[in-house]
Amino acid sequence: MTQGSELVIRVADLKKHYGDVRAVDGVTFEVARGEVFGMLGPNGAGKTTTIEVLEGLRPPDSGTVEVLGLDVLRHPQSIKQRIGVQLQSVSLYPRLTVTELLDLFGSFFNHHVPTKQLIDAVDLGERAHAWAMNLSGGQQQRLSIALALVNDPELVFLDEPTTGLDPQARRSLWDLIRGLQDKGTSVMLTTHYMEEATELCNRVAIMDHGHILEMGAVSDLIGRRFRERAVFFDSNPKLPMELLARLGGVSRAAQEEGQTVLYSNDVPGTVGALLATADEVSVEPRNLGIRQATLEDVFLDLTGRALRD
Amino acid sequence: MGTLLGLTVANVKSLARDRAALFWTIFFPIMFVFLFGWIFGGSGGSKISVGFVDQDGTQASGGLRQALAGVTLLSLHDGTLDAEKAAMQHGDVSAVIVVPKGLQDAFVQARTGNAASIAVQVYGDPSQNQTTQVVQGAVAQVANGFNLAALGGSAILTVSQLTLQSTSISSVAYLVPSILAMALMQLGIFAAIPLVQQREKGILKRIGATPLARWKLVGSNVLLRLMVAIVDAVLIIGIGFAVFNVHIVGNLLEVGAIVLLGSASFLAIGFALASFLKTEEQAQGVVQVVQLPMMFLSGIFFSFDFLPGFLQTVARFLPLTYLGDALRQVMVNGAQVAPLGADLAILAGWLVVCLGISARSFRWE
Known part of the structure; x- marks a missing residue:
């Protein structure tokens, strides 16, 4: 295959065990140039181990791992010159300033972006001369991303870039990551926020217990599993489940978190039938709504577990 | 080379901006010099x-x-017998020399051939035997000189004074090299703490994800510590000389070489410790457990000979014993525990062994 120019990551049957723990147990995936690829999963799923093998921080036990067309075991130095790395929750030299840290890290590479330009890119201009230890959580995370961009990398690895940030800081980081994609940088990120993956990623892989369970574009993953949409409502008293399950278009009825949820292939038909039935027994459905299935539902369906911190 | 320099500058800045670290690496040893200088030096030298x-x-x-x-x-202090006795009871003088009436008469009698004798009295405090003996000795020596002169004879047996510092007397001269040795020991062993800290915080791993060669990361740490070692040595020797009048009899280049070798050995020990420690709290504790007993058992603050037998055996295993010994021999010509060459060989041995351990066992994450 002549995939070298198109693929930035090629992983085939990667395994990495720690003693009896199969952290990564036969993972295969590819990432194309310019793509934002997300790896989703709960803590301990094997996401970080996978990404650290790709970054050259850990040797794989077996399998093929190529980054930018180069084997990670044979060409770690050449790869490190061309990738950007942001690790989970790293606090850097606490008493160096933002400018000093960017200058220092820049000096580790053959080519590097001017520090001023990086500081502007992550919007840390006002904190350029503040010590790293005095930055807020969001600012530290932006600094950490600026450090990942110091060599103008072709491929950036972001390991849970928004964990622990407030919603506003998270959104500002999302803008930053979209900006990277706009200028053609490939991105591989891990997250356990479904919303983040939906917002940012062209494709995602859902990982659990060292395996990739499902992979593809977010809309495909949802569509593949959930053709129906969900009609949800509250009522008092509750309507009998067996009655609801017989309504037109309903494939399944369930109680979820205090709400009654009807999974339907024919939303107008189901809603019409629901209102008619409710009227017959003089019960008024409240907070009636319709939603598409989400990645959260896909994960729940795949693993039987909710995906939370 | 540029990156090594850049990293070293980053380390220097980090240290200079960290008051706690600055205190331990630079001000603490200086405090020791003043403290011991004042305790053992006395006000008038x-x-x-x-x-x-x-x-x-x-x-x-x-x-x-x-x-x-x-x-x-x-240092003489003139007064009447009552005043001087009172001063001695107050502790203002350590002894009183009394020249009784009739001294000149006795000499005149002696020259004219008559037998004559007169006693110069020395009051001493029996609890300060050493001091009293020194004073009595000095008086006896002077008196002998007078006797000889009075009899017109010349001395057959004289004592010529040679200098040779003895370790049996606690003195500032003994302590300055010791404090320098202590400072270098702590500087090296304490290096374990930031290393473990940087590993715990993932800084080592993060740098491992860049093309930076690892030896440069280690090298910059070593350079920083060696620079601080030189600063410590200059300050301690400088204060010892300027404030407490401790002269360095040896060659300063030799002193510098021993300072560097000693620092490198203890740095290697610090690195070896860091290889086995996981958390910063662990490191803080273990470093103290290693350095405190070493400080007191290696004879840097009191003569090696004062240690009881089994502790001497312990001390013979401690690298600080040999660094202190080497520095004392070269700086103030102190009595030796081992020949200088043996001191240096043992330090070099610790350096090689601990470097080997670090190379095998040090983990970056």
Whole structure:
């Protein structure tokens, strides 16, 4: 295959065990140039181990791992010159300033972006001369991303870039990551926020217990599993489940978190039938709504577990 | 080379901006120099204050006073017998020398061939035997000189003074090299703490994800510590000289070389410790467990010979014993525990062994 120019990551049957723990147990995936690829999963799923093998921080036990067309075991130095790395929750030299840290890290590479330009890119201009230890959580995370961009990398690895940030800081980081994609940088990120993956990623892989369970574009993953949409409502008293399950278009009825949820292939038909039935027994459905299935539902369906911190 | 320099500058800045680290690496040893200097140095250097009571008041007693004043160990304090005794009871003088009336008469009698004798009295405190003996010795020496001169003879047996510092007396001169050795030991062993900290925080791993060669990361740490070692040495030797009058008899380049070798050995020990420690809290504890007993058992603050036998055996295994010994031999010509070459060989041995351990066991994450 002549995939070298198109693929930035090629992983085939990667395994990495720690003693009896199969952290990564036969993972295969590819990432194309310019793509934002997300790896989703709960803590301990094997996401970080996978990404650290790709970054050259850990040797794989077996399998093929190529980054930018180069084997990670044979060409770690050449790869490190061309990738950007942001690790989970790293606090850097606490008493160096933002400018000093960017200058220092820049000096580790053959080519590097001017520090001023990086500081502007992550919007840390006002904190350029503040010590790293005095930055807020969001600012530290932006600094950490600026450090990942110091060599103008072709491929950036972001390991849970928004964990622990407030919603506003998270959104500002999302803008930053979209900006990277706009200028053609490939991105591989891990997250356990479904919303983040939906917002940012062209494709995602859902990982659990060292395996990739499902992979593809977010809309495909949802569509593949959930053709129906969900009609949800509250009522008092509750309507009998067996009655609801017989309504037109309903494939399944369930109680979820205090709400009654009807999974339907024919939303107008189901809603019409629901209102008619409710009227017959003089019960008024409240907070009636319709939603598409989400990645959260896909994960729940795949693993039987909710995906939370 | 540029990156090594850049990293070293980053380390220097980090240290300079960290007050706690600065205190331990630079101010703590200096504090020791002052503390021990004041305790063992006394206010007037190493002189003994002695009361001098001249009851004769003649040319002869004046000559005796002049001779005693020429003894560098003594600092004379004139007064009446009652005043000087009171001063001694207060602790203002350590002894009182009394020249009784009739001194000159006795000499005159002796020259004319008559038998004559007169006693110069020395009051001493039996609880300060050493001091009293020094004063009595000095008086006896001066008195002998007078006797010989009076009889017109010349001395057959004389004592010529040679300098040789002895470790049996606690002195600032003994302590300055010791404090320097302590500072270098702590500087090296304490290096384990930031290393473990940087590993725990993922800084080592993050840098491992860049093309930076690892030896440069280690090298910059070593350079920083060696620079601080030189600063410590200059400050400690400088203060010892300027404030406490401790002269370095040896070659400063030799001192510098021993400082660097000693620092490198203890740095290697710090690195080896960091190889086995996981958390910063662990590191803080273990570093103290290693350095505190070493400080007290290696004879840097008191003579090696004062240690009981089994502790001497322990001390013979501690690298600090040999760094202190080497520095003392070169800096102030102190008595030796081992020949200088053996000291240096043992330090080099620790360096090689601990570097080997670090190379095998050090983990970056």
